[in-house]
Amino acid sequence: MQALLDQLRATVGAAHVLTDGDLSAWEQDWRKRDRGRALAVVRPGSTAEVAAVVQACIVQRARHPQQPVSIVPQGGNTGLVMGGTPDHSGRQLVLSLQRMNQLRGLDPDNLTLTAEAGCILASLQQQAEAAGFLFPLSLAAEGSCTIGGNLGTNAGGTQVLRYGNARDLCLGLEVVTAQGEVWHGLSGLRKDNTGYDLRDLLIGSEGTLGIITAATLKLYPLPAARLTAWAAVPSLPQALTLLRLAHRHLGAGLTGFELMGQFALSLVDRHQPQLRVPLWRQSPWCVLLENSDHESQAHAREQFDRLLEAALEDGCVSDAVVAENLAQAQQLWQVRESIPLAQVAEGLNIKHDISVPVSRIPEFVAATDRLLAQAIPGVRLVNFGHLGDGNLHYNVQAPEAMDAALFLQQHEEQVNHLVFDSVQAFGGSISAEHGVGSLKLAHLEHHKSPVALTLMRAIKLALDPAGLLNPGRVIRL
Ligand code: FAD
Numbered sequence: 001m002q003a004l005l006d007q008l009r010a011t012v013g014a015a016h017v018l019t020d021g022d023l024s025a026w027e028q029d030w031r032k033r034d035r036g037r038a039l040a041v042v043r044p045g046s047t048a049e050v051a052a053v054v055q056a057c058i059v060q061r062a063r064h065p066q067q068p069v070s071i072v073p074q075g076g077n078t079g080l081v082m083g084g085t086p087d088h089s090g091r092q093l094v095l096s097l098q099r100m101n102q103l104r105g106l107d108p109d110n111l112t113l114t115a116e117a118g119c120i121l122a123s124l125q126q127q128a129e130a131a132g133f134l135f136p137l138s139l140a141a142e143g144s145c146t147i148g149g150n151l152g153t154n155a156g157g158t159q160v161l162r163y164g165n166a167r168d169l170c171l172g173l174e175v176v177t178a179q180g181e182v183w184h185g186l187s188g189l190r191k192d193n194t195g196y197d198l199r200d201l202l203i204g205s206e207g208t209l210g211i212i213t214a215a216t217l218k219l220y221p222l223p224a225a226r227l228t229a230w231a232a233v234p235s236l237p238q239a240l241t242l243l244r245l246a247h248r249h250l251g252a253g254l255t256g257f258e259l260m261g262q263f264a265l266s267l268v269d270r271h272q273p274q275l276r277v278p279l280w281r282q283s284p285w286c287v288l289l290e291n292s293d294h295e296s297q298a299h300a301r302e303q304f305d306r307l308l309e310a311a312l313e314d315g316c317v318s319d320a321v322v323a324e325n326l327a328q329a330q331q332l333w334q335v336r337e338s339i340p341l342a343q344v345a346e347g348l349n350i351k352h353d354i355s356v357p358v359s360r361i362p363e364f365v366a367a368t369d370r371l372l373a374q375a376i377p378g379v380r381l382v383n384f385g386h387l388g389d390g391n392l393h394y395n396v397q398a399p400e401a402m403d404a405a406l407f408l409q410q411h412e413e414q415v416n417h418l419v420f421d422s423v424q425a426f427g428g429s430i431s432a433e434h435g436v437g438s439l440k441l442a443h444l445e446h447h448k449s450p451v452a453l454t455l456m457r458a459i460k461l462a463l464d465p466a467g468l469l470n471p472g473r474v475i476r477l
């Protein structure tokens with residue numbers, strides 16, 4: 001291993017090959033479920049350096065086939081499925097893209113920007129805005145996740161309803177392959193039917209097929225106004241009625257429709273007392289809506305008022321508040337985005353990131369809630385998510401009196417099987433936006449069709465036959 005480490009130091013500089021000291025920021029996953037042990041954390045500063053790191057690993061593997069090293073690409077390490085941290089072998093390099101954080105260019109007429117993989121998402125949003133454009137990908141981890149990680153996981157977030165997920169926002173990629181070559185695919189083309197879509201294959205492959213070093217991304221005009229409302233909703237079928245009304249009244253202006261269950265909001269109220277959580281005590285569900293308007297603030301308000309009037313009349317909303325200014329809107333979003341942290345404060349729970357067709361959400365939740373309550377009396381559900389996309393974070397928390405660690409130990413498998421079987425019965429997906437990583441690998445093998453798994457294995461074997469890139473994640477050979 002020494003020869004490899006020497007080679008890496010010569011390639012990226014000794015200061016950027018970390019082997020000593022506290023490596024927990026790279027070795028431990030965000031939820032602190034597990035901490036692996038890295039051979040080293042390598043922080044290349046350019047695409048050529050990334051390629052040289054891969055080549056050095058190929059040479060090492062040829063010399064020591066009994067002890068093969070492998071590479072775990074990593075961005076901000078905010079992933080939730082244990083896909084970006086090393087295993088316990090001590091033979092995995094964490095290849096951190098954090099130093100590759102340059103904006104390479106912005107093309108106003110093509111409505112694109114090109115950025116390196118290590119750019120922090122919030123910083124890209126700000127740079128786009130400074131140039132007068134919107135880069136709409138948005139999620140609670142945006143202050144530390146990177147665009148490389150967003151594309152690696154095909155991240156979703158809160159604006160998918162209007163703008164799509166990370167894949168929909170990407171026009172081109174630059175990628176270092178498992179052979180240490182560079183694929184220069186940074187096209188800003190909106191139309192290109194020259195064969196298989198390598199870009200879309202790489203997006204969402206969670207670092208198992210190639211290392212994304214840069215991307216060309218779509219920009220949108222900045223809306224003239226963004227208005228946020230918070231509505232109390234008596235039931236899930238009524239939340240769907242509100243969604244239908246919102247589509248009708250706001251059209252393309254509807255850029256956010258987030259659902260939050262009462263227990264999820266009670267956790268924010270308990271663990272983040274500095275935040276004021278509106279309307280949660282009086283209603284089993286609340287919905288956060290966002291209206292982006294290209295005319296004016298007044299027009300946005302008018303549309304919202306008409307929507308809420310119709311919703312109150314219908315009875316699908318029992319009460320509502322509209323943010324009067326940006327600060328109030330930010331406070332409402334902060335409540336929504338604090339749910340994951342409030343859950344952490346409450347103790348470990350069993351997280352799910354599932355999707356079913358939007359129309360089947362009420363039926364799915366009723367059926368699955370019932371099965372869980374029968375199986376584990378007193379179990380608590382932290383249910384929230386992107387209702388407009390049919391994507392719920394259907395998280396299962398221990399009964400009040402039960403120790404969280406013990407709950408996980410005794411019930412994790414049982415709960416996962418119950419929830420995933422239910423998801424399958426409703427025609428859904430066991431991972432809507434977080435990916436598979438190592439956490440959901442076995443479940444994927446159980447729930448994905450054998451034909452799909454065979455095709456996925458064939459792709460992995462074609463692109464990375466030696467299993468150099470993120471082995472044991474997404475698909476097992
Ligand atoms: P990492 O965690 O570093 O890596 C994630 C995966 O991508 C790993 O498999 C890694 O190997 C791979 N990868 C990283 N960089 C590259 C690269 N350059 N090339 C190839 N592969 C790479 N996700 C959502 O989709 N929607 C949400 O609403 C959302 N909310 C979140 C809220 C919180 C509070 C947190 C902590 C996470 C949330 N996530 C959400 C999950 C996570 O933030 C996203 O998956 C994010 O896109 C990961 O980016 P990252 O840079 O942190 O990637």
Ligand code: ZN
Nearest residue numbers: 157386393433
């Ligand atoms: Zn989410």
